[in-house]
Amino acid sequence: MSYIEPVDNVKNEKIKEMLAECEKYNIPGDLFLRILAHVPGYAESLYDAMKRSLYSGNVSHKLKELIRIQLAYISGDRYSQSLRSEIAQEEGLTEDDIQSACDDFKKSERFSEEEKWALSFSYFMYREPSKIDSKFYKTGKLFYSEAQIMEMGSFIALHYGLQVFMRTLNLNSIQ
Amino acid sequence: MGLTEEILDDGIENYQKSKNFTKKEKMALLYSELMALNPEKINSDFYKNLKQFFSKEEIVELGAFIGFNIGYHTFFGTLNFYPMFSPDGRLVDQHESRRIYGDSPLSHLKGAIERSKNTD
Numbered sequence: 143m144s145y146i147e148p149v150d151n152v153k154n155e156k157i158k159e160m161l162a163e164c165e166k167y168n169i170p171g172d173l174f175l176r177i178l179a180h181v182p183g184y185a186e187s188l189y190d191a192m193k194r195s196l197y198s199g200n201v202s203h204k205l206k207e208l209i210r211i212q213l214a215y216i217s218g219d220r221y222s223q224s225l226r227s228e229i230a231q232e233e234g235l236t237e238d239d240i241q242s243a244c245d246d247f248k249k250s251e252r253f254s255e256e257e258k259w260a261l262s263f264s265y266f267m268y269r270e271p272s273k274i275d276s277k278f279y280k281t282g283k284l285f286y287s288e289a290q291i292m293e294m295g296s297f298i299a300l301h302y303g304l305q306v307f308m309r310t311l312n313l314n315s316i317q
Numbered sequence: 318m319g320l321t322e323e324i325l326d327d328g329i330e331n332y333q334k335s336k337n338f339t340k341k342e343k344m345a346l347l348y349s350e351l352m353a354l355n356p357e358k359i360n361s362d363f364y365k366n367l368k369q370f371f372s373k374e375e376i377v378e379l380g381a382f383i384g385f386n387i388g389y390h391t392f393f394g395t396l397n398f399y400p401m402f403s404p405d406g407r408l409v410d411q412h413e414s415r416r417i418y419g420d421s422p423l424s425h426l427k428g429a430i431e432r433s434k435n436t437d
Contacts, residue, residue: 145364146373146380180377188381218356269390274395295392303388306352307380310359 144311148176157182160189169196169210171225171316174308188304195297197225201290204233205257208243209264210293210301215244216268219305221313256285264298341370349383403433405416 150159157179164172170192178185196206207230215221227235230272242250247261259282266273327335332346344367351358367376399414404425409417417432 146376147359161360177377178381180374181381184378184381188385267395271391271395276397279395295395297388299388299392300385302391303384303386304381305384306356306387307384309354310356310380312361 143201144173144177144313146177146180146311147268148173149179149224152176152179154179154182154185154198157185157189160185163193167227167229169193169222169225170304171221172315173221173316174304177311177313179249184270191300192304195293195300197229197291199297201293201297201303203227204230204235205260206294206297207235208240208257209260209298211240211251212243212247212261212299213264213268213302214305216265217302217305219309219313220315222301222305224315240290259285260294264302267295267298268302322425326426329424344370345379348379349386352380352383353387371398404430407433407434 152161157175160175161172164170164175170189175185175189178188178283196210197203199206209229211223214220239252242252243261247253247258247265250258253261263278263282266278279291286294324337327337328346332338333344335343338346348363348367349360351363366374371379399411399418401408401414403409403414403417418429423429
């Protein structure tokens with residue numbers, strides 16, 4: 143049971159549209175959107191940012207979905223951990239891939255060297271940020287453009303930050 | 318709005334004992350400190366206490382604001398860039414900015430303001 147009750151009867155038309163979209167996209171999930179709906183301006187802008195960051199850009203959606211779930215394990219957000227992007231699943235993402243990304247990705251044969259760098263980026267950002275130094279970024283630039291690195295970094299920042307908030311609300315897993 | 322460097326420093330280092338903040342403000346500062354450093358301590362009792370000072374709307378606003386800032390400040394910290402302006406409002410290059418502000422986030426009262434005045 144969430145420590146802040148979600149808004150059941152949303153009147154804001156824009157947020158109603160977003161809630162309808164949640165059925166299609168799954169993420170960020172209608173429960174969190176209903177909690178953000180207490181502050182309609184926040185709901186609109188944060189939902190938009192989360193959706194755009196996950197579903198558009200120049201970094202693969204599948205990779206960002208892996209990062210999103212990995213971050214949810216790091217932040218302790220059960221709710222976000224349980225959400226799944228159907229689009230990523232259609233692109234071939236499996237539960238074994240997800241488990242590996244959250245666990246032993248460095249040794250796993252499932253991921254390319256560039257994917258391992260991206261997963262390290264999110265892994266270290268909130269566990270050991272001092273490891274993300276000039277050498278780390280230099281390695282990243284062998285695989286990704288600066289624009290892609292900024293896309294990933296911003297994605298990680300946005301999703302982790304909001305997941306930490308979600309974690310504190312005691313949102314349960316949807317499964 | 319009256320926010321000074323002294324109050325900022327107090328808010329970061331000493332808010333729980335400080336006379337500069339109301340109980341309500343201290344609760345909000347505690348919320349942000351715990352969310353960053355010990356989120357497991359934000360439980361149902363904590364939210365009950367928070368609700369004594371803030372409405373649900375204010376709590377959601379605070380919580381999302383704090384989360385968002387935790388995320389981005391950590392990322393920005395890894396990029397190794399410095400403020401574009403000195404404490405006295407001059408546009409400075411990254412080399413000069415690093416000289417003024419130092420390698421780690423610190424109170425402006427602990428040297429940055431003085432170093433900003435010394436442009437030699």
